[in-house]
Amino acid sequence: MALKTAPWDAAEYLDTDEAVEEYIAAAFETEDPAFILKALGTVARARNMSKLAEEIGMSRPALYRALSGTGNPEFATIAKVMHALGLKLAPARAQPAPRSRRKESLTTTRRSARP
Numbered sequence: 001m002a003l004k005t006a007p008w009d010a011a012e013y014l015d016t017d018e019a020v021e022e023y024i025a026a027a028f029e030t031e032d033p034a035f036i037l038k039a040l041g042t043v044a045r046a047r048n049m050s051k052l053a054e055e056i057g058m059s060r061p062a063l064y065r066a067l068s069g070t071g072n073p074e075f076a077t078i079a080k081v082m083h084a085l086g087l088k089l090a091p092a093r094a095q096p097a098p099r100s101r102r103k104e105s106l107t108t109t110r111r112s113a114r115p
Contacts, residue, residue: 011046024087034069040081041067056080
């Protein structure tokens with residue numbers, strides 16, 4: 001007998017403000033713009049996409065496209081969606097990028113080449 005499975009939809013579990021906040025925070029930690037958009041779309045579906053679209057002045061299909069993960073929304077659209085969801089964008093200092101070995105080796109080579 002074949003194993004029956006059902007698709008998992010994160011929107012079904014985003015039923016509290018805390019769950020939404022953690023879900024979006026985790027998406028932002030990936031630093032993947034498409035993943036972040038898809039996560040915002042999932043939250044929008046959990047919170048009623050039609051109502052959200054009306055609140056930010058977009059059509060429902062346009063909002064679905066913008067938050068699909070393959071969309072290319074304007075920054076203003078993302079800011080409006082975040083605000084309507086009760087979230088805000090806040091800058092945080094990024095971890096410094098690791099130094100490149102190539103850069104270090106060039107510095108060492110230049111220093112050792114001096115008379």
